[in-house]
Amino acid sequence: MNQSVTRGNFDDWMMPVYAPAAFIPVRGEGSRLWDQQGKEYIDFAGGIAVNALGHAHPAMIKALTEQAGKFWHTGNGYTNEPVLRLAKQLIDATFAEKVFFCNSGAEANEAALKLARKYAHDKFGTHKNGIVAFKNAFHGRTLFTVSAGGQPAYSQDFAPLPPQIQHAVYNDIDSARALINDDTCAVIVEPMQGEGGVVPAAPAFLKELRALCDRHNAVLIFDEVQTGVGRTGELYAYMHYGVTPDVLSTAKALGGGFPIGAMLTTDKFASVMVVGTHGTTYGGNPLASAVAGAVFSLINTHEVLNGVKQRHQWFTERLSAINARYPLFDEVRGMGLLIGCVLKAEYAGKAKQISQLAAEHGLMVLIAGANVVRFAPALIISEEEVKTGFDRFELACARFLSGVTS
Ligand SMILES: *Cc1c(COP(=O)(O)O)cnc(C)c1O
Numbered sequence: 001m002n003q004s005v006t007r008g009n010f011d012d013w014m015m016p017v018y019a020p021a022a023f024i025p026v027r028g029e030g031s032r033l034w035d036q037q038g039k040e041y042i043d044f045a046g047g048i049a050v051n052a053l054g055h056a057h058p059a060m061i062k063a064l065t066e067q068a069g070k071f072w073h074t075g076n077g078y079t080n081e082p083v084l085r086l087a088k089q090l091i092d093a094t095f096a097e098k099v100f101f102c103n104s105g106a107e108a109n110e111a112a113l114k115l116a117r118k119y120a121h122d123k124f125g126t127h128k129n130g131i132v133a134f135k136n137a138f139h140g141r142t143l144f145t146v147s148a149g150g151q152p153a154y155s156q157d158f159a160p161l162p163p164q165i166q167h168a169v170y171n172d173i174d175s176a177r178a179l180i181n182d183d184t185c186a187v188i189v190e191p192m193q194g195e196g197g198v199v200p201a202a203p204a205f206l207k208e209l210r211a212l213c214d215r216h217n218a219v220l221i222f223d224e225v226q227t228g229v230g231r232t233g234e235l236y237a238y239m240h241y242g243v244t245p246d247v248l249s250t251a252k253a254l255g256g257g258f259p260i261g262a263m264l265t266t267d268k269f270a271s272v273m274v275v276g277t278h279g280t281t282y283g284g285n286p287l288a289s290a291v292a293g294a295v296f297s298l299i300n301t302h303e304v305l306n307g308v309k310q311r312h313q314w315f316t317e318r319l320s321a322i323n324a325r326y327p328l329f330d331e332v333r334g335m336g337l338l339i340g341c342v343l344k345a346e347y348a349g350k351a352k353q354i355s356q357l358a359a360e361h362g363l364m365v366l367i368a369g370a371n372v373v374r375f376a377p378a379l380i381i382s383e384e385e386v387k388t389g390f391d392r393f394e395l396a397c398a399r400f401l402s403g404v405t406s
Contacts, residue, residue, distance in 0.1 A: 006036075021359050028055025031378050031385040033364070042389035045364040046376045049194065049226045049338060052253035052299055054378035060256050063294035064287065072287045076279060082289035089296050093235055095244045096264035100273070101284035105225030106140025108249035108261035109188070111278055113144055115247060115265065116186030116219040119272045124217065130184040132218075134170040136196035139188060139223055148188055150196070171201060173208045184218040191237035194226035197372045198333055198340025206243040213246070219269060221247045225261070226338065229253035230299040230379050233308040233336035240335065253379075256295035260288040299379060308336045308379050311386065315339050315375060318390045326397040328354075329373075337381075341373040350400070357396040363389050 007024055023035040031043045031054050046052070053060060067082060074080065087099040100111055113131065120128035133139070135150035146154050147161040150170075155161055168176040170193060180187060187209055193199040213220040222245035227237040231253060234240050238248065246269055251261035282288070298304065312335070319332050319341060331342040343350060351367040358365045366374040377386075 023359065030054045031381040039362065041359070041362050041364050042385055042392060043364045044375045044377045044389050045366045046378050047257060048252070048366060049231055049376035050252045051257050052229060052231070052379045053256050053295060054380060057256065059294045059298055060291055063290045064258070067287050067290035073282070073285050075281060076283065080284070080286040080289065082286045082293055083284035086289045086293045086296065089293060090262065090264060093300055094248070094264055095266065096248070097267045098265055098270035100263045100278070101289070102261045102263070102280050103259050103282050104140065104261045105249060105251035106142045106145045107280065108225065108251050108263045109139045109145045109148070109223055110142050111263040112221045112247045112249050113148060113186060113188065114278060115263070115269060115273060116221065118277065119219060119269055120185035122272045128183050128185050129164045131165045132176060132179045132184055132187045133165060133167050134189055135167045136170060136193055137190055138193070138195035170196070170199065171205050173205050176209060177212060180212045180216055180218060182216050184216050186219045186221055187213055188221040188223060190223045190227065191241060192227050192232065192335060192338065194338065195368055197368045198338060198374055200333065200335055201241070203241050206241050210243050219247055220245045221249065223249050225249055225251045229296065230305055230308055231336055231338050231376070233305055233312065235300055235305065237335070254295065255288055255292045258288050258291040260292050304379055311381060312336050312339070314383065314386050318386070322390065322394050322397055326394070326401050328397055328401070337375070337377055337379055339375045340368055343371045343373070354396060354400055357399050358393055361392040361396045363392040363396065365393070
């Protein structure tokens, strides 16, 4: 018999790097989840922009169980059919000509930064090693990626950090221009900062980064781990901007909940990666690839991508109505179904409290920093789920205001 477990056990047994909600979800369907007590939640969090098709989608279950009955893993001494099909899907749908598979967003960015260093070393010499990243960026938690990330709180305790990484100000092209020169090997940027507060890039900013990278032979890396696979209403956010990177990292929604990541690039840059340069045991595992292939083909359709734009309207219209009654937010920003609500100055630091109140009312939401309530629901969330979710959010906002006004 299975041992019965409670939320309290987390504090006893788990390394305390997370502060999970007070309830334990046990089952999901679409954009609904139920906890151990049978209480229902609408899911506007989407597993942090991962569950693009919601929970227990039949196409994902079919892909997973079909592959589960065949074989799960061989290692990269053998290739497999699901991974080759997935690579072809990604290549056909994007600028990419070569794909490297791994298991997470951090690993995809780690591979991208290593590729950029190796490309510069091979083609120009080891003096060309500078990496330009941005303040408030998030690129993952390996030592290299957390150092590229622009939140010192996440990296400083692990010093010494990898050298030659500098941070410019996001959306401030002059600050980037001041750091990018002939010794720069890579510029890494999120087309829309996710963890950093849901901040879309200005189109001119990305265009000028492209030009600076061309001028100085630096590799332009777009971190699309959060913005990719339909999240913004295009397959990848670079398509909105008409700015094509040299290397793109994708993960999160790619597997719809099954761990997988990928680095996409062109033949030109991939050419420096040879047998033994880089690798990972599970990368391109058939189980992960089979699920990702099913997720990708479902999302990469006009119906789903246009549906994201439609749902963006549902979200922003309802949010402005709620904000008119309960004026909590200064700004609602974002693209597609990655939406951030910026708290007014008088409620600064209270995003977590709002997310907890939402959970009490049966709604899961995310935060992005202390001042932004973030929504990253399934790309196919139904109109009824959106309506019910916002009815609950409105109650949470009312409760919050009645609690904080003195
Ligand atoms: C989540 C995220 C990562 C890290 O992905 P993991 O799968 O957690 O390693 C990297 N970059 C961005 C933009 C992300 O949102």
